[in-house]
Amino acid sequence: MEIGSSTQGEPDPSDRQGCLPLGIPMKRHTKGNFHQTAAPLLFLLPNILIFGTFIIIPAIQGLRMSFTEWGVFTTPKFIGFDNFIELAGDEVFWKTFNNTIVYSFFTVALIMVYALALALLLYKNVLKGEKIFRSLFYIPSLLSMITVGIAWRFILGDEMGIINYLLRSMGGDGIRWLTDGKLAMVSIIAVSIWAQAGYYMVVLIAGLQAIPIELYEAAKIDGASAPKTFTSITLPLLRSTLLVVLVLATIASFKAYELISVMTKGGPGYATKFIVQQVYQVAFLEDRMGYASAMSIVLMLIISLFTVLQFKLSGGEADHE
Amino acid sequence: MNKQRMYRIVHYAVLILLSLATLLPVLWVVLSSFKPQSELFRVPLTFIPQDWTLENYVSSLAAGNFPVYFSNTVFVAVVSTAITVLINLMAGYALAKYIFKGRDIIFTVMIATLMIPLQVIMIPIFLQLKSLGMLNSLWGIIIPPAATPTGVFLARQYLVTLPNSLIEAARIDGAREHTIFFRLILPMSKPIVATIAIFSFMWRWNDYLWPLIVITDNRKQTIQQALANFVGQLQINWSDLLAMTTIAIIPVIIVFLAFQRFFFSGIAAGSVKG
Numbered sequence: 001m002e003i004g005s006s007t008q009g010e011p012d013p014s015d016r017q018g019c020l021p022l023g024i025p026m027k028r029h030t031k032g033n034f035h036q037t038a039a040p041l042l043f044l045l046p047n048i049l050i051f052g053t054f055i056i057i058p059a060i061q062g063l064r065m066s067f068t069e070w071g072v073f074t075t076p077k078f079i080g081f082d083n084f085i086e087l088a089g090d091e092v093f094w095k096t097f098n099n100t101i102v103y104s105f106f107t108v109a110l111i112m113v114y115a116l117a118l119a120l121l122l123y124k125n126v127l128k129g130e131k132i133f134r135s136l137f138y139i140p141s142l143l144s145m146i147t148v149g150i151a152w153r154f155i156l157g158d159e160m161g162i163i164n165y166l167l168r169s170m171g172g173d174g175i176r177w178l179t180d181g182k183l184a185m186v187s188i189i190a191v192s193i194w195a196q197a198g199y200y201m202v203v204l205i206a207g208l209q210a211i212p213i214e215l216y217e218a219a220k221i222d223g224a225s226a227p228k229t230f231t232s233i234t235l236p237l238l239r240s241t242l243l244v245v246l247v248l249a250t251i252a253s254f255k256a257y258e259l260i261s262v263m264t265k266g267g268p269g270y271a272t273k274f275i276v277q278q279v280y281q282v283a284f285l286e287d288r289m290g291y292a293s294a295m296s297i298v299l300m301l302i303i304s305l306f307t308v309l310q311f312k313l314s315g316g317e318a319d320h321e
Numbered sequence: 322m323n324k325q326r327m328y329r330i331v332h333y334a335v336l337i338l339l340s341l342a343t344l345l346p347v348l349w350v351v352l353s354s355f356k357p358q359s360e361l362f363r364v365p366l367t368f369i370p371q372d373w374t375l376e377n378y379v380s381s382l383a384a385g386n387f388p389v390y391f392s393n394t395v396f397v398a399v400v401s402t403a404i405t406v407l408i409n410l411m412a413g414y415a416l417a418k419y420i421f422k423g424r425d426i427i428f429t430v431m432i433a434t435l436m437i438p439l440q441v442i443m444i445p446i447f448l449q450l451k452s453l454g455m456l457n458s459l460w461g462i463i464i465p466p467a468a469t470p471t472g473v474f475l476a477r478q479y480l481v482t483l484p485n486s487l488i489e490a491a492r493i494d495g496a497r498e499h500t501i502f503f504r505l506i507l508p509m510s511k512p513i514v515a516t517i518a519i520f521s522f523m524w525r526w527n528d529y530l531w532p533l534i535v536i537t538d539n540r541k542q543t544i545q546q547a548l549a550n551f552v553g554q555l556q557i558n559w560s561d562l563l564a565m566t567t568i569a570i571i572p573v574i575i576v577f578l579a580f581q582r583f584f585f586s587g588i589a590a591g592s593v594k595g
Contacts, residue, residue, distance in 0.1 A: 036419075039498035043415035044427065046408040050468035053453075055434045058445035065445060121336055127329075135581060136340040139347060142573045144527030146545045150552050150566050151350045160559060162349065162366065169364040194343070199588065206589035255440045258529050258545075262552050276440045283444045293444055300441045307436055 065293035076290065083294035093295060095270045096278040103185065103274060104253035107192045111249050112242065115197045119204035134205070138198040148195045149262025153178070156187055156263075181271035184264050188272050192259060196252065200245045207241025208234070247310040254303055275299045351570070354378070354563035361560055377564035387565060389540055390547040397462050397532075397543060398525040404467045405521040406514055412468070413476025414506055418488060428477070435470045439530055447534050461535040462543070466528075472517050475590060479513035480506065516587040519580050523573055544569045 066083055068076035087093055118137055122130055140148065155162045156177035164174030177187045211234065219229045235242075257276045260266055266273030275295060283292035349368070353361060354377055356370040381387055416428050439446070446465065447456075455461035483506070491501045507514075529545040536542050542550075548569060551562050577584060 036498060037421065040415035040419035040421050040424070043411040043502070047412040047431065047468040047473065048427070050408075050465065051431060051434060054446060054449065054465035055437060055442070056430075058442045058449055059437050061445040061448070062442050118339070121332065127332065127336075133336050133340055134585070135577075137343055138584070139574070139577075140343060142523065142577050143347070143570060144529065144545050146527075146529050146548050146552075147566050147569055150548060150562065151346045153552065154350060154353070154559065154563065155346055160362065160557070165362055165364075166366060169366075194346070198343070202585055202588045206585075251438065255438050257440060258549070262549060265553075279440070280443070284447075289444050289448075296441045296444065300437070303438065303441070304436060 062293050062296055065290050066297045068290040068293075069288075070290040070293075071287040079290070083291050086291065087294055087298065092270060093275075093278060096273050096275050097298075099185070099270070099272065100254060100274040100276075103189060103192075103256070103272075104250060106189050107253045108246065108249045110189070110193050111197055111200055112245060114193060115200035115204055115245065116242075118197060118201040119208055122201070123205045123208040134202070137201055140195045140197075141199040143195070145195065145256075145258035146262055148191065149259045152187075152191045152194075153263055178264050179268050181268055184268065184272050188260060188263060191263070192253070192256065195259070196249070200249060203245055203248075204238070204241060207238050210241075211237045243310055243313060247307060250306050251303055254299065254306075347570075350563055351567050354560075354567045356560070358560045361563075377560045378568070381561040381564045381568075384561070386540060386542075387547065387568075390542055390544045391568070393459060393541060394526060394543040394545075397459055398522050401463045401467055401525045402518050402521040404463065405469060405472055406518050408468055409472030409517060410476045410480075410507070410510060410514065411502065412473045413478075414480050414502060416473070417477045417480035418483075418485070428473075431473050432470050439466075443530070443534050450535060455535065457536055457538045457541055459541060462528075462531050466531055469521070472521070475517060475587075476510075476513055478590070479510065483509060512583075515580065516583050516590070519576060519583050520587055522576060526573055 065076065067078060067080060069079050069082075070076040122134055122137075124130075127133075143151075153161070156164075158164060158174060158176055158179050161174075161177065163177070167174055176183060178184050215233050215237075216229065219233055224232070255276060256274060257280075260272055260274060260277060264272045266277050276299070279292045279295045279299070282288050282295065352369055355373050355375070356367070357372055357374045357376060360367060360371060412431075416424060450456050450461050450465070455464070487505060487509075488501055491505055496504070527545060528543075529549060532543045532546050533549075536546065544565070548562070548565060551557070551565065
């Protein structure tokens, strides 16, 4: 059946206008009216089932669980706000909370600066090989966090790491990149930036290229200096893109899991343990599902807080990313 | 003019330095996987292998379950991607080209689920999978994350721009709704299908958290899980591990090189995970 082959040639421009209010009125050519009413719901069915079963119901269940005492093999017992009260005095939890915030703050701030610097070096399409450089910087973003962690443990590991091997072979001491508390955090942050900057560079390049070139030409005619042009044209017009990057990078940093489990396992002690690690530990290793759910709820609240903040900052601009 | 030349040289120098720093760790891993075990930590360290060898690949493929992990991962990534593309395109089509009650609410709720990361609901999801009997099954990895908010969003954005008159004409010709979708819409959606497929494949290939929740049975694990287990051992056999890591990296690099333009346009269209 060759549907539409006759019309495919020249779409009527007025069609696109007709698209604006979205969708096609159903009533017109209807014999199969039932068919047309049922169709969208059937098209949506798999997604609705999956979203419902694996996101919406679990989200509600998670909220309910946070008010219970619950192991995998026991029946849940309602205990009101006890989990949250216990959380408030849980030193380990606050340590992981603190770590998460410190890690996120530095990772996000430095990613934004570095990714913006890369984007500024590469957005103009004037250099030869610009596209190749973009691809090169993007390569770490292709790798799973597990492989990123392995690569960097190979390089930074205490005993068998390449760098320490080199230092020791020259008669020096090894540096405890991953087993000194402070340094381990620095290493994790640096590797996170290395792994993700290329992705945000691509987002920012798209943002920079959307700024009309006439503005720069006008600024040039007016004799504006490069820093002046940057602060009064580039930054303001890049604002919404920067906000997208800010929110995406923040959420990603709150979810960081794999890198830590490969590189430091949260150690030494609790030095690089984040909320997500603690949730996994308490839920699946200590079998306290209810208590771990309460932690998840706190994490969820922090993430939503940042998302809402973004919408406030961007003045309600509809960025769906 | 001379000043401009200077700028250009500095510009290139900075780019070359930074890209070398970016690539060095990856290159080191990949090149080291071709060194014999005796050369891996030999002083002075070599960057390019002196004696190229495939022995690490032979031993890591021969030992243990690595071929099983590899085929599990291929199965999960390919089947998930096919399902993700189909159901998200269907949902995007329903949301773009039909008018019905509750459409906007459904769309809003789907997009809003973006704000609920898996890490936050992994406990109830684990219990849900348990009650559905999906634990320790590859389908437990494949099905639950198959519907993605970003996939629906991208599909809808794309399909909205297709002219309605084509669909109307097909209806006048007597085509059924599903025929219109499969014979008319699907073939016209190639660019967005490619974008969703590529990001889905990459994400599934690299994903660790879903398999971690769903799979405990050793023979059902994926490559990323196997790598994480391997690196968690007290005595790490780095030669084998680097070979396995390289095997895990190669497919994503190939997909990237083959479909580069879709990557950058996809990220620009909406920052995508699957």
